[in-house]
Amino acid sequence: MDKLTKARSELREMDALAAGNSPVHLLYPLSKLAVTVAYIVFVVSYSKYDFSGLMIMVLYPVLMFQASGIPVSLCFYRLRLVLPLVCAVGLVNPILDHTPLIQLGSLVITGGWVSMVTLMMKGTFSLMASFLLIATTPIDSLCAALRKLYAPGILVTLLLLTYRYIGVMLEQVSVMTEAYRLRAPGQKGLHISAWGSFLGQLLLRSMDRAEELYSSMVLRGFRSEFHYAQAPPCRASAVVFAAGCIGLFFLARMVNIPALLGSLIVR
Amino acid sequence: MIEFQNVSFSYDTQNPVVEGLSFTIRKGEAVGLIGANGAGKSTIMKLLLGLLSGQGEILVDDLPVNRQNLPAIRRKIGYVLQDSDNQMFMPTVYEDMTFGPRNYGLSQEETDQRVDKILEKLGIEKLKHCYNHKISGGEKRMAAIATILAMEPEAVLMDEPSTALDPVNRRTVINTIRSLPQTKLIASHDLDMILDTCQRVILLSHGKIVADGEAEVILRDKALLESNRMELPFCLQGPR
Amino acid sequence: MHMADALLAPAVAATMYAASAVTVGASVKTLKKDETTAKLPTMAVTSALVFAGQMINYTIPGTGSSGHLCGGVMLSALLGPQAGFLSMVVILAIQCLFFADGGLLALGANCWNMAFYGCFVGYYLLWRPIMTSRLFGGLGTKAATRIKIVLSSVLGCVITLQLGAFSVVLETTASGITELPFGAFVGIMQPIHLAIGLVEGLITSAVLVFVYEARPELLRDVNTAGAARYSLKTTLVILAVVVAVVGGGLSLAASGNPDGLEWSMFGNGESGYSENMGLDEEDYGISSGAAELAGSIQEKTAFLPDYAFAGSDSSLGTTVSGLLGSAIVAGAAVLVCMAGGFFRRKKADAKA
Numbered sequence: 001m002d003k004l005t006k007a008r009s010e011l012r013e014m015d016a017l018a019a020g021n022s023p024v025h026l027l028y029p030l031s032k033l034a035v036t037v038a039y040i041v042f043v044v045s046y047s048k049y050d051f052s053g054l055m056i057m058v059l060y061p062v063l064m065f066q067a068s069g070i071p072v073s074l075c076f077y078r079l080r081l082v083l084p085l086v087c088a089v090g091l092v093n094p095i096l097d098h099t100p101l102i103q104l105g106s107l108v109i110t111g112g113w114v115s116m117v118t119l120m121m122k123g124t125f126s127l128m129a130s131f132l133l134i135a136t137t138p139i140d141s142l143c144a145a146l147r148k149l150y151a152p153g154i155l156v157t158l159l160l161l162t163y164r165y166i167g168v169m170l171e172q173v174s175v176m177t178e179a180y181r182l183r184a185p186g187q188k189g190l191h192i193s194a195w196g197s198f199l200g201q202l203l204l205r206s207m208d209r210a211e212e213l214y215s216s217m218v219l220r221g222f223r224s225e226f227h228y229a230q231a232p233p234c235r236a237s238a239v240v241f242a243a244g245c246i247g248l249f250f251l252a253r254m255v256n257i258p259a260l261l262g263s264l265i266v267r
Numbered sequence: 268m269i270e271f272q273n274v275s276f277s278y279d280t281q282n283p284v285v286e287g288l289s290f291t292i293r294k295g296e297a298v299g300l301i302g303a304n305g306a307g308k309s310t311i312m313k314l315l316l317g318l319l320s321g322q323g324e325i326l327v328d329d330l331p332v333n334r335q336n337l338p339a340i341r342r343k344i345g346y347v348l349q350d351s352d353n354q355m356f357m358p359t360v361y362e363d364m365t366f367g368p369r370n371y372g373l374s375q376e377e378t379d380q381r382v383d384k385i386l387e388k389l390g391i392e393k394l395k396h397c398y399n400h401k402i403s404g405g406e407k408r409m410a411a412i413a414t415i416l417a418m419e420p421e422a423v424l425m426d427e428p429s430t431a432l433d434p435v436n437r438r439t440v441i442n443t444i445r446s447l448p449q450t451k452l453i454a455s456h457d458l459d460m461i462l463d464t465c466q467r468v469i470l471l472s473h474g475k476i477v478a479d480g481e482a483e484v485i486l487r488d489k490a491l492l493e494s495n496r497m498e499l500p501f502c503l504q505g506p507r
Numbered sequence: 508m509h510m511a512d513a514l515l516a517p518a519v520a521a522t523m524y525a526a527s528a529v530t531v532g533a534s535v536k537t538l539k540k541d542e543t544t545a546k547l548p549t550m551a552v553t554s555a556l557v558f559a560g561q562m563i564n565y566t567i568p569g570t571g572s573s574g575h576l577c578g579g580v581m582l583s584a585l586l587g588p589q590a591g592f593l594s595m596v597v598i599l600a601i602q603c604l605f606f607a608d609g610g611l612l613a614l615g616a617n618c619w620n621m622a623f624y625g626c627f628v629g630y631y632l633l634w635r636p637i638m639t640s641r642l643f644g645g646l647g648t649k650a651a652t653r654i655k656i657v658l659s660s661v662l663g664c665v666i667t668l669q670l671g672a673f674s675v676v677l678e679t680t681a682s683g684i685t686e687l688p689f690g691a692f693v694g695i696m697q698p699i700h701l702a703i704g705l706v707e708g709l710i711t712s713a714v715l716v717f718v719y720e721a722r723p724e725l726l727r728d729v730n731t732a733g734a735a736r737y738s739l740k741t742t743l744v745i746l747a748v749v750v751a752v753v754g755g756g757l758s759l760a761a762s763g764n765p766d767g768l769e770w771s772m773f774g775n776g777e778s779g780y781s782e783n784m785g786l787d788e789e790d791y792g793i794s795s796g797a798a799e800l801a802g803s804i805q806e807k808t809a810f811l812p813d814y815a816f817a818g819s820d821s822s823l824g825t826t827v828s829g830l831l832g833s834a835i836v837a838g839a840a841v842l843v844c845m846a847g848g849f850f851r852r853k854k855a856d857a858k859a
Contacts, residue, residue: 003562003564004559004562007559007562007606010605010606011605012401014605015398015401036611037611037612040512040610040611040612041517041520041612043512044512044513044515044516044517044520044612045516045517048683048684051829051830051833052829052830052832052833053829055832055833055836055837056836058836058837058840059836059839059840059843062840062843062844063843065844065847066843066844066846066847067847069851072844075607078606078607079607081509081606081607081608082509082511082607082608082609082610083511085509085510085511085514086511086513086514089514089679089684089685089687090685092685092686092687093685093686095686096686096687096688097686102827102830104827112686115686119513119684120513122512122513123511123512123513123514123610126511126512126513126610126611126612127511127512127607127610129611130512130603130604130607130610130611131607133604133611134604134605138358139358140358140359140362142604152531152532152535154535154538154543154547154593155531155535155593155596155597157547158547158550158551158554158593158594158597159597159600159601160357160358161356161547161548161551161552162550162551162554162555162558162594162597162598162601163358163601164356164357164358164399164400164551164555165352165356165551165552165555166555166558166559166601167400168352168400168555169552169555169556169558169559170558170559170562172559173556173559173560173562173563177563187566188564188566188573189563189564189565189566189573190563190564190565190566191566191568192565192566192567192568192713195565195709195710195713195714196713196714196716196717197717198563199556199560199563199576199714199717200713200714200717200718200721201717202556202560203553203556203585203714203718204718204721204722204725206552206553206555206556207549207552207553207722207725209350209352209353209552210548210549210551210552210553211548211549212348212350212353213353213356213548213551213552214545214547214548214549215313215316215318216346216348216353216354216356217356217548218341219316219318219341219346220341220366220367220370220414220418221338221341221342221367221370221371221418222366222370222544223370223544224543224544256829256832257832257836258829258831258832258833258835258836259828259829259832260828260832261831261832261835261836262827262828262829262830262831262832262833262834262835263828263832265828265831356548
């Protein structure tokens, strides 16, 4: 059951990454969010055969990763969760779609292969962009940015509090799991006889914790409003960055730049 | 400053948790609340803060503890919980420290000044922007105390403040408690800490006050302590 | 069942975001302010626990495989549907943002597929009517409640996972992402999620029965004498209608295999595609009302991915010069990475 250990270390890793001070880290959170969302929308909007048009979009995450000092390899490890479904969906394409698209000498590449590769590229690029956002923006800045976007206060507060307690809960589950494993050698997971009591006990204890937590909040004057950390002031550079990036994405989407580059060589 | 007049509380009619409690704590006093598990120490603190309500009267600076007066009373009394994780619920220490003052209407600037002053006093400036889920148990306990002090309370209640701390952290917490000028009520099993920090001790057993007097006297009374499921503080037990 | 961004077209993603946002807004509004304030710590701590609990392996006896907890039904049984939904949204957001489990653009769809069905359908159609009914009354209150908990948990999880999986298929198909025929896609997704739903339901019921034995006041609609808004009869009628409609729709898709093939072969509005196949839409395949409807839907939805960018010429995407240009760009990207690494090493050496 080392999913728990992995989860805890991944959380710690994200925390450590977000604590950097590269130019990307210091960017205004709201403009980073806007650029990330715009990037993903543009990437996803490419048609399924537009392989080369899509390729130019790799430059945004690559440049940002280098500017932020975050290793790209960390991001690729995270792909393991979401790519399987993308692959499963995409793998069918070469089987069903036999449209000949490109002829390179005697080799004919069908539409199915192209659309499969394009799908995987889309999956990878969009994941790189959202990983970059979170790896360079601490949770409290993100919440402050979300509040600026008028996201419901209760939801943002819940996000903040839940994030705070995930570490505590992972620790508790981890400790209980270890204790269980030491008394149940040879078992890989939770035996059916313990299904209810294992999580049930934790749930009851969590309810007690929640009560204490509520007391703690109320005793410090809490009524309904959470005052969030101040986001850094919005400078003109943030607007320029966002507008510039989104403009470039739009240009890249409208004009197939790689094809233009290629056509300069191939006459 | 704090007065209990014949206070009782029970969850059901058969088993009272605390019964007939009467005592007064003067301003500036440091009082240790001791007793076996289930004696009623935490219940007293919750009754004082209005988290539970029972029979009898509790007065804080002559204000009765009732629904109307709760906001005013809770402004005066800070409560350091046993489990610091339940106290430090914001992402960072700084945000936790500003939580209380901001709720009570202080401006960002005033709050920031208070935060810096207290961090400096406790010598934990380095914790200011640390994530609560990443700091150690001892650091969390110190941060929790800082969080309560940021509200500038007149009295501080502490529930087992030295639990699960290594000797150095424990000593730091003890020294910090000793330096606080506020009225203090400290519930603990750590009798050595109580001896170090409190002039007066209230001994509870099965929800009733069994002894109330000088810490130096009660904590040296072996028979009294042992008849109430306790022992002498380690420093008074003599060589093995 | 977490969907990646790549599986959705912007228009579909936006629609699902809108649907989820409306549900969030309605939930926030329904929960009275003081109720929410008091519930916030419970919601947060329970969400965090469900998140951690999803990583526990529940060994299924006799199979050697394991199941996992989802949490939608459990959360709504503990917190109510609105609070449960908000909690699930937060869990999904954290999974998406911090663990790359699900895409940012697909978050709206994931919230709908996994949170909406579990918390609302599971609660209003199953949990509450079953728990407040007089089923199994002859066995005594405690025994009857235990059985009702198991029944509503299992049914709740099975049905919500079926709905969720079906929604994934609909959303992916509407986005024109896959060549996989609708019928085949459904045929793969539904049975897998039936098995998953059963196991999840059993896990959920085990936990809820435990909670009932220890602290029944934590569970909603247990030991309440009030009448449910929807009676069990209404639930059964609604379920029967849904099954008939979905089942009918599925059989149209699955049995008319040429319909499925038509969908993938003719329905795509890509320029030059149907001509390439050399097939004439009018003369090929079974012409049926359903096929025509399916074809027109697919045409419209396949049109959507390019709708916002009607001016772009996608045929350039796969020419030889396009490939060459792509290779140049890829090379440039590698150079950037190498340069970045070089400058970082230099910085590290200078510091040392």
